[in-house]
Amino acid sequence: MASTERSEEPAVRTVRTAAGDVDCAVVGEGPPVLVVHGSPGGHDAGLAMARFLVADGLRAVVPDRPGYFDTPLSSGTTIDGQADLYAALLDALGIDRAGVLCWSGGGPSSYRFAVRHPDRVTAVVACAAVSRRYVFAGEKGADKLIMDTGFGRRMLQLMARHTPEKLVEATIASEGDLTKDQLAERVAHVMADPEREQFTLDLAVAANHTGPRKAGFDNDMAQFGAIESLELDRIGGPCLLVQGTADTDVLPDYSGFAAEQIPGAELVELATGTHLAFWVHPESAPVRQRAIELFRSAAG
Structure with missing residues (x-):
């Protein structure tokens, strides 16, 4: 493995693999x-997704998918190309087999990784994951200003520092269909726990798709809109699917479809859960523990 350390982001390094950097x-x-x-x-x-894994004694391998930050889009433009990049990354890191935790738009390449490289995957935990063709309609009005502009990117960063509760509320409201009372209760639940609060703020800031995320996001939307089949019926081994029933970002039908297609898949639905349900729903702790147990037992 050849890598170069980056002093401004000590935890992140560029790994040179047979499939690209x-x-x-x-x-x-x-x-x-x-x-x-x-x-x-x-x-x-x-x-942020991986904190609960590390806290429970697991090792998290966290790549920037192609087009995000400094991972070149050329390292995996297609969904299958990204799946093959994961295998090459494990090779470069000297890892034979690994569990897979994916969320949302990480679903297609993770599912294809399990199909194309089944001997490298111990178990899959897919949270509100895209499992078939997904068409992005684009943001409008205030959402477009926040999510699709450099000004919005800076605004999210400022809100995370100075008005965190407002950003938590806006984030949960934008990714779930909750009543006013349900939203207030969910925000209070998140703000009562520093870990849940930090997770929500981290993901809110990462939701802007300009700057270092633009190339990857634009490519994702083009690739997802062209999906014909991910061949989910070819996935073997343990698979846990987690879905919030009030998710308006990736609708519950996506996890339902995956549950129908993947042999032996286990589907857990969190009532009134939004797109962040696996990490912040009031009843999500046992589901995360189930994921940890699955990764440990599957790893042997």
């Missing part, structure tokens, strides 16, 4: 889990 952070000790961020996303989102 990929920026990656590796944190923790124990059985490895490949953590595949969504759309948009990046290692910052992936590291």
Whole structure:
């Protein structure tokens, strides 16, 4: 493995693989889990996704998918190309097999990784994951200003520092269909726990798809809109699917479809859960523990 350390982001390094360069952070000790961020996303989102794994003694391998930050789009333009990049990354890191934790737009390449390289995957945990053709309609009005402009990117960063509760509320409201009372209750639940609060803020900042996330996000939307089949019926081994029933970002039908297609898949639905349900829903702790147990037992 050849890599170059980056002083401004000590946890992130560029790993040179047979499939191309990929920026990656590796944190923790124990059985490895490949953590595949969504759309948009990046290692910052992936590291937030992985905190519970590291806290429970697992090792998280967190790449920037192609087009995000400094991972070149040429390292994996297509969904299958990204799946093959994951295998090459494990090769470069000297890892034979790993679990896979994916979320949202990380779903297609993770599912294809399990199809194309089944001997490299111990178990899959897919949270609100895209499992078939997905067409992005684009943001409008205030959402477009926040998510699709450099001004919006800076605004999210400022809100995370100075008005965190307002940003938590806006984030949960934008990714779930909740009543006013349900939203207030969910925000209070998140703000009562520093870990849930930090996760929500980290993902809110990563939701802007300009700057270092633009190339990856634009490519994702083009690739997802052209999906014909991910061949989910070819996935073997343990697979846990987690879905919030009030998710308006990736609708519950996507996890339902995956559950129908993947042999033996286990589907857990969190009532009134939004797109962040696996990490912040009031009843999500046992589901995360189930994921940890799955990764440990599958790793042998």
